[in-house]
Amino acid sequence: MDGSRGYGHGRIPWGLSDGINDAGLSVAQAYGGRSETAEGFGLTTILRYVLETCDSVDAALAVLQRVPSHMAYNVVLADAGGQTASVELAPGVGATIMPRAIATNHQNMGRAADRPGSTRTLERLAHLKRLRISPSRLGVHFLEKPLRQDRYDQGFGTLFTAEYSPKTQLLLLSMAGEQWYQRLDAFRERQHIADYSGAQRKVVYDDDAVDWATGVDWSRAAGMDWTRLAMDYAAGSGQWIGAYNPGASSRQCMVPCQQS
Missing domain, CATH: 3.60.60.10 (Penicillin V Acylase; Chain A)
Structure with missing residues:
Protein backbone atom coordinates (compact mmCIF):
# COMPACT_ATOMS: atom_id res chain seq x y z
CA MET A 1 0.00 0.00 0.00
CA PHE A 187 4.17 -8.67 10.32
CA ARG A 188 5.83 -12.02 9.55
CA GLU A 189 5.93 -13.17 5.96
CA ARG A 190 4.64 -16.71 5.48
CA GLN A 191 3.45 -19.00 2.72
CA HIS A 192 0.66 -21.58 2.79
CA ILE A 193 -0.97 -23.66 0.07
CA ALA A 194 -4.61 -24.36 0.93
CA ASP A 195 -6.12 -27.56 -0.50
CA TYR A 196 -9.87 -27.51 -1.15
CA SER A 197 -9.95 -30.73 -3.17
CA GLY A 198 -11.56 -32.84 -0.48
CA ALA A 199 -14.87 -32.74 -2.33
CA GLN A 200 -14.97 -34.73 -5.56
CA ARG A 201 -14.88 -32.49 -8.59
CA LYS A 202 -17.93 -33.02 -10.75
CA VAL A 203 -20.22 -30.95 -12.92
CA VAL A 204 -23.49 -30.32 -11.12
CA TYR A 205 -26.29 -28.86 -13.20
CA ASP A 206 -28.39 -26.62 -11.03
CA ASP A 207 -31.07 -24.41 -12.57
CA ASP A 208 -30.66 -21.90 -9.76
CA ALA A 209 -26.93 -21.68 -10.51
CA VAL A 210 -27.59 -20.32 -14.00
CA ASP A 211 -27.54 -16.53 -14.26
CA TRP A 212 -30.28 -16.05 -16.80
CA ALA A 213 -29.30 -12.42 -17.43
CA THR A 214 -25.90 -13.47 -18.82
CA GLY A 215 -26.28 -17.18 -19.52
CA VAL A 216 -23.41 -18.11 -17.20
CA ASP A 217 -23.66 -21.53 -15.53
CA TRP A 218 -22.14 -20.79 -12.12
CA SER A 219 -22.24 -24.46 -11.09
CA ARG A 220 -19.12 -24.83 -13.30
CA ALA A 221 -17.28 -21.92 -11.67
CA ALA A 222 -14.95 -24.24 -9.75
CA GLY A 223 -13.24 -25.04 -13.04
CA MET A 224 -13.23 -21.49 -14.39
CA ASP A 225 -9.90 -19.97 -15.40
CA TRP A 226 -10.06 -17.05 -12.98
CA THR A 227 -6.44 -15.99 -13.55
CA ARG A 228 -6.95 -15.60 -17.32
CA LEU A 229 -10.23 -13.76 -16.69
CA ALA A 230 -8.55 -11.27 -14.34
CA MET A 231 -5.62 -10.64 -16.66
CA ASP A 232 -7.89 -10.17 -19.69
CA TYR A 233 -10.10 -7.65 -17.89
CA ALA A 234 -7.07 -5.81 -16.48
CA ALA A 235 -5.80 -5.48 -20.07
CA GLY A 236 -9.19 -4.21 -21.28
CA SER A 237 -9.81 -7.32 -23.41
CA GLY A 238 -12.24 -9.23 -21.22
CA GLN A 239 -14.63 -11.65 -22.90
CA TRP A 240 -18.13 -12.77 -21.92
CA ILE A 241 -17.58 -14.34 -18.49
CA GLY A 242 -19.05 -17.69 -19.54
CA ALA A 243 -16.19 -18.06 -22.04
CA TYR A 244 -13.86 -18.80 -19.12
CA ASN A 245 -15.85 -21.86 -18.05
CA PRO A 246 -14.24 -25.20 -19.03
CA GLY A 247 -15.23 -26.24 -22.55
CA ALA A 248 -17.08 -23.00 -23.30
CA SER A 249 -16.81 -21.23 -26.64
CA SER A 250 -15.72 -17.59 -26.67
CA ARG A 251 -17.93 -14.71 -27.63
CA GLN A 252 -17.56 -10.99 -27.19
CA CYS A 253 -18.49 -9.40 -23.90
CA MET A 254 -22.17 -8.42 -23.83
CA VAL A 255 -21.69 -5.72 -21.19
CA PRO A 256 -19.17 -2.87 -21.06
CA CYS A 257 -15.69 -4.19 -20.33
CA GLN A 258 -13.22 -1.81 -18.78
CA GLN A 259 -9.80 -1.55 -17.22
CA SER A 260 -9.94 -0.33 -13.66
Whole structure:
Protein backbone atom coordinates (compact mmCIF):
# COMPACT_ATOMS: atom_id res chain seq x y z
CA MET A 1 0.00 0.00 0.00
CA ASP A 2 1.29 3.40 -0.97
CA GLY A 3 -0.40 5.77 1.50
CA SER A 4 -1.14 4.50 5.00
CA ARG A 5 0.54 1.33 6.13
CA GLY A 6 -1.76 -1.66 6.07
CA TYR A 7 -2.39 -5.15 4.81
CA GLY A 8 -5.19 -7.10 3.17
CA HIS A 9 -6.06 -9.69 0.56
CA GLY A 10 -4.85 -8.68 -2.87
CA ARG A 11 -6.78 -9.08 -6.10
CA ILE A 12 -5.15 -9.18 -9.54
CA PRO A 13 -3.55 -6.95 -10.50
CA TRP A 14 -3.54 -4.32 -7.73
CA GLY A 15 -6.78 -4.15 -5.73
CA LEU A 16 -7.85 -5.36 -2.27
CA SER A 17 -10.91 -7.39 -1.33
CA ASP A 18 -10.50 -6.60 2.39
CA GLY A 19 -7.92 -5.15 4.74
CA ILE A 20 -6.95 -2.79 7.55
CA ASN A 21 -4.68 0.25 7.78
CA ASP A 22 -2.55 1.73 10.55
CA ALA A 23 -5.40 4.02 11.67
CA GLY A 24 -7.48 0.92 12.46
CA LEU A 25 -9.92 1.38 9.57
CA SER A 26 -10.95 -2.04 8.27
CA VAL A 27 -13.02 -2.90 5.19
CA ALA A 28 -14.52 -6.02 3.63
CA GLN A 29 -16.71 -6.63 0.61
CA ALA A 30 -19.24 -9.15 -0.67
CA TYR A 31 -20.61 -9.55 -4.19
CA GLY A 32 -24.03 -7.87 -4.38
CA GLY A 33 -25.66 -10.71 -6.30
CA ARG A 34 -26.45 -8.91 -9.57
CA SER A 35 -24.41 -9.02 -12.77
CA GLU A 36 -25.38 -5.75 -14.48
CA THR A 37 -22.69 -3.09 -14.86
CA ALA A 38 -22.41 0.68 -15.34
CA GLU A 39 -19.64 3.25 -15.65
CA GLY A 40 -17.44 3.17 -12.59
CA PHE A 41 -14.36 1.70 -10.95
CA GLY A 42 -13.62 -1.87 -9.88
CA LEU A 43 -14.43 -2.19 -6.20
CA THR A 44 -11.07 -3.71 -5.24
CA THR A 45 -9.39 -0.57 -6.56
CA ILE A 46 -11.83 1.60 -4.59
CA LEU A 47 -11.18 -0.33 -1.37
CA ARG A 48 -7.43 0.03 -1.76
CA TYR A 49 -7.91 3.79 -2.26
CA VAL A 50 -10.10 3.92 0.87
CA LEU A 51 -7.44 2.23 3.01
CA GLU A 52 -4.67 4.42 1.61
CA THR A 53 -6.49 7.75 2.16
CA CYS A 54 -9.04 7.34 4.99
CA ASP A 55 -8.70 6.91 8.75
CA SER A 56 -12.32 6.54 9.85
CA VAL A 57 -15.68 5.11 8.80
CA ASP A 58 -17.00 8.63 8.11
CA ALA A 59 -14.11 9.38 5.75
CA ALA A 60 -14.58 6.02 4.00
CA LEU A 61 -18.32 6.64 3.56
CA ALA A 62 -17.57 9.98 1.91
CA VAL A 63 -15.38 8.19 -0.65
CA LEU A 64 -17.91 5.44 -1.31
CA GLN A 65 -20.65 8.02 -1.85
CA ARG A 66 -18.44 9.97 -4.28
CA VAL A 67 -16.68 7.22 -6.28
CA PRO A 68 -18.96 4.96 -8.37
CA SER A 69 -18.63 1.18 -8.45
CA HIS A 70 -19.10 -0.53 -11.82
CA MET A 71 -20.91 -3.53 -10.27
CA ALA A 72 -23.14 -4.35 -7.31
CA TYR A 73 -21.18 -4.90 -4.09
CA ASN A 74 -21.81 -4.72 -0.35
CA VAL A 75 -19.14 -3.17 1.87
CA VAL A 76 -18.76 -3.43 5.65
CA LEU A 77 -16.55 -0.95 7.55
CA ALA A 78 -15.23 -0.57 11.11
CA ASP A 79 -12.76 1.81 12.76
CA ALA A 80 -10.73 2.11 15.95
CA GLY A 81 -13.30 4.48 17.45
CA GLY A 82 -15.95 1.76 17.42
CA GLN A 83 -17.96 3.09 14.48
CA THR A 84 -19.31 0.56 11.97
CA ALA A 85 -21.29 0.79 8.75
CA SER A 86 -22.63 -1.29 5.89
CA VAL A 87 -23.06 0.14 2.38
CA GLU A 88 -24.78 -1.22 -0.71
CA LEU A 89 -23.10 -0.04 -3.93
CA ALA A 90 -25.28 -0.35 -7.03
CA PRO A 91 -24.08 0.39 -10.60
CA GLY A 92 -25.58 3.60 -11.92
CA VAL A 93 -27.30 4.27 -8.58
CA GLY A 94 -24.60 4.95 -5.99
CA ALA A 95 -24.19 4.14 -2.31
CA THR A 96 -26.95 3.30 0.16
CA ILE A 97 -26.05 3.16 3.86
CA MET A 98 -27.79 0.25 5.57
CA PRO A 99 -29.13 0.20 9.15
CA ARG A 100 -26.90 -2.67 10.37
CA ALA A 101 -23.25 -3.45 9.62
CA ILE A 102 -23.80 -6.90 8.14
CA ALA A 103 -23.92 -8.08 4.53
CA THR A 104 -24.15 -11.22 2.41
CA ASN A 105 -24.67 -11.69 -1.36
CA HIS A 106 -27.82 -9.72 -2.14
CA GLN A 107 -29.08 -6.15 -1.86
CA ASN A 108 -32.25 -4.58 -0.52
CA MET A 109 -32.46 -2.03 -3.33
CA GLY A 110 -33.07 -2.75 -7.01
CA ARG A 111 -33.42 -6.11 -8.75
CA ALA A 112 -33.37 -9.34 -6.78
CA ALA A 113 -30.18 -11.40 -6.57
CA ASP A 114 -29.48 -13.62 -9.58
CA ARG A 115 -29.18 -16.95 -7.72
CA PRO A 116 -30.13 -16.61 -4.03
CA GLY A 117 -30.79 -20.33 -3.62
CA SER A 118 -27.33 -21.27 -4.85
CA THR A 119 -25.48 -18.80 -2.61
CA ARG A 120 -27.94 -19.21 0.31
CA THR A 121 -27.55 -15.49 0.86
CA LEU A 122 -30.95 -14.99 2.52
CA GLU A 123 -30.35 -17.87 4.94
CA ARG A 124 -26.92 -16.51 5.90
CA LEU A 125 -28.23 -12.96 6.43
CA ALA A 126 -31.08 -14.22 8.64
CA HIS A 127 -28.55 -16.18 10.69
CA LEU A 128 -26.34 -13.11 11.18
CA LYS A 129 -29.34 -11.04 12.29
CA ARG A 130 -30.22 -13.64 14.94
CA LEU A 131 -26.75 -13.69 16.51
CA ARG A 132 -26.52 -12.01 19.91
CA ILE A 133 -22.83 -12.27 20.76
CA SER A 134 -19.84 -10.03 21.44
CA PRO A 135 -17.58 -9.03 18.53
CA SER A 136 -14.79 -11.19 19.96
CA ARG A 137 -16.93 -14.31 19.47
CA LEU A 138 -18.27 -13.46 16.02
CA GLY A 139 -15.39 -14.97 14.06
CA VAL A 140 -16.05 -18.47 15.45
CA HIS A 141 -19.48 -18.51 13.80
CA PHE A 142 -17.98 -17.77 10.38
CA LEU A 143 -16.16 -21.12 10.58
CA GLU A 144 -19.46 -23.00 10.92
CA LYS A 145 -22.50 -23.50 8.72
CA PRO A 146 -24.52 -21.75 7.43
CA LEU A 147 -21.90 -18.95 7.19
CA ARG A 148 -19.14 -21.32 6.09
CA GLN A 149 -19.87 -22.95 2.72
CA ASP A 150 -18.17 -26.13 1.47
CA ARG A 151 -19.78 -26.81 -1.90
CA TYR A 152 -16.49 -26.47 -3.77
CA ASP A 153 -17.52 -28.98 -6.43
CA GLN A 154 -20.38 -26.62 -7.31
CA GLY A 155 -18.17 -23.54 -7.45
CA PHE A 156 -19.31 -22.04 -4.13
CA GLY A 157 -17.18 -22.58 -1.05
CA THR A 158 -15.44 -20.51 1.63
CA LEU A 159 -11.80 -19.91 0.66
CA PHE A 160 -10.75 -17.99 3.77
CA THR A 161 -12.12 -16.10 6.75
CA ALA A 162 -10.36 -12.88 7.80
CA GLU A 163 -11.05 -11.34 11.20
CA TYR A 164 -9.65 -7.83 11.77
CA SER A 165 -9.39 -5.95 15.08
CA PRO A 166 -9.49 -2.16 14.46
CA LYS A 167 -8.07 -1.36 17.91
CA THR A 168 -5.13 -3.79 17.93
CA GLN A 169 -4.71 -4.05 14.11
CA LEU A 170 -4.59 -7.81 14.57
CA LEU A 171 -5.54 -10.20 11.76
CA LEU A 172 -6.76 -13.75 12.32
CA LEU A 173 -6.77 -15.61 9.01
CA SER A 174 -8.43 -19.03 8.69
CA MET A 175 -7.79 -21.14 5.57
CA ALA A 176 -8.72 -24.81 5.11
CA GLY A 177 -8.38 -25.60 8.82
CA GLU A 178 -5.19 -23.58 9.44
CA GLN A 179 -5.14 -20.28 11.35
CA TRP A 180 -2.61 -17.45 11.19
CA TYR A 181 -2.24 -14.49 13.52
CA GLN A 182 -0.60 -11.33 12.18
CA ARG A 183 -0.02 -7.85 13.59
CA LEU A 184 0.55 -4.80 11.44
CA ASP A 185 3.49 -3.65 13.60
CA ALA A 186 5.08 -7.12 13.65
CA PHE A 187 4.17 -8.67 10.32
CA ARG A 188 5.83 -12.02 9.55
CA GLU A 189 5.93 -13.17 5.96
CA ARG A 190 4.64 -16.71 5.48
CA GLN A 191 3.45 -19.00 2.72
CA HIS A 192 0.66 -21.58 2.79
CA ILE A 193 -0.97 -23.66 0.07
CA ALA A 194 -4.61 -24.36 0.93
CA ASP A 195 -6.12 -27.56 -0.50
CA TYR A 196 -9.87 -27.51 -1.15
CA SER A 197 -9.95 -30.73 -3.17
CA GLY A 198 -11.56 -32.84 -0.48
CA ALA A 199 -14.87 -32.74 -2.33
CA GLN A 200 -14.97 -34.73 -5.56
CA ARG A 201 -14.88 -32.49 -8.59
CA LYS A 202 -17.93 -33.02 -10.75
CA VAL A 203 -20.22 -30.95 -12.92
CA VAL A 204 -23.49 -30.32 -11.12
CA TYR A 205 -26.29 -28.86 -13.20
CA ASP A 206 -28.39 -26.62 -11.03
CA ASP A 207 -31.07 -24.41 -12.57
CA ASP A 208 -30.66 -21.90 -9.76
CA ALA A 209 -26.93 -21.68 -10.51
CA VAL A 210 -27.59 -20.32 -14.00
CA ASP A 211 -27.54 -16.53 -14.26
CA TRP A 212 -30.28 -16.05 -16.80
CA ALA A 213 -29.30 -12.42 -17.43
CA THR A 214 -25.90 -13.47 -18.82
CA GLY A 215 -26.28 -17.18 -19.52
CA VAL A 216 -23.41 -18.11 -17.20
CA ASP A 217 -23.66 -21.53 -15.53
CA TRP A 218 -22.14 -20.79 -12.12
CA SER A 219 -22.24 -24.46 -11.09
CA ARG A 220 -19.12 -24.83 -13.30
CA ALA A 221 -17.28 -21.92 -11.67
CA ALA A 222 -14.95 -24.24 -9.75
CA GLY A 223 -13.24 -25.04 -13.04
CA MET A 224 -13.23 -21.49 -14.39
CA ASP A 225 -9.90 -19.97 -15.40
CA TRP A 226 -10.06 -17.05 -12.98
CA THR A 227 -6.44 -15.99 -13.55
CA ARG A 228 -6.95 -15.60 -17.32
CA LEU A 229 -10.23 -13.76 -16.69
CA ALA A 230 -8.55 -11.27 -14.34
CA MET A 231 -5.62 -10.64 -16.66
CA ASP A 232 -7.89 -10.17 -19.69
CA TYR A 233 -10.10 -7.65 -17.89
CA ALA A 234 -7.07 -5.81 -16.48
CA ALA A 235 -5.80 -5.48 -20.07
CA GLY A 236 -9.19 -4.21 -21.28
CA SER A 237 -9.81 -7.32 -23.41
CA GLY A 238 -12.24 -9.23 -21.22
CA GLN A 239 -14.63 -11.65 -22.90
CA TRP A 240 -18.13 -12.77 -21.92
CA ILE A 241 -17.58 -14.34 -18.49
CA GLY A 242 -19.05 -17.69 -19.54
CA ALA A 243 -16.19 -18.06 -22.04
CA TYR A 244 -13.86 -18.80 -19.12
CA ASN A 245 -15.85 -21.86 -18.05
CA PRO A 246 -14.24 -25.20 -19.03
CA GLY A 247 -15.23 -26.24 -22.55
CA ALA A 248 -17.08 -23.00 -23.30
CA SER A 249 -16.81 -21.23 -26.64
CA SER A 250 -15.72 -17.59 -26.67
CA ARG A 251 -17.93 -14.71 -27.63
CA GLN A 252 -17.56 -10.99 -27.19
CA CYS A 253 -18.49 -9.40 -23.90
CA MET A 254 -22.17 -8.42 -23.83
CA VAL A 255 -21.69 -5.72 -21.19
CA PRO A 256 -19.17 -2.87 -21.06
CA CYS A 257 -15.69 -4.19 -20.33
CA GLN A 258 -13.22 -1.81 -18.78
CA GLN A 259 -9.80 -1.55 -17.22
CA SER A 260 -9.94 -0.33 -13.66
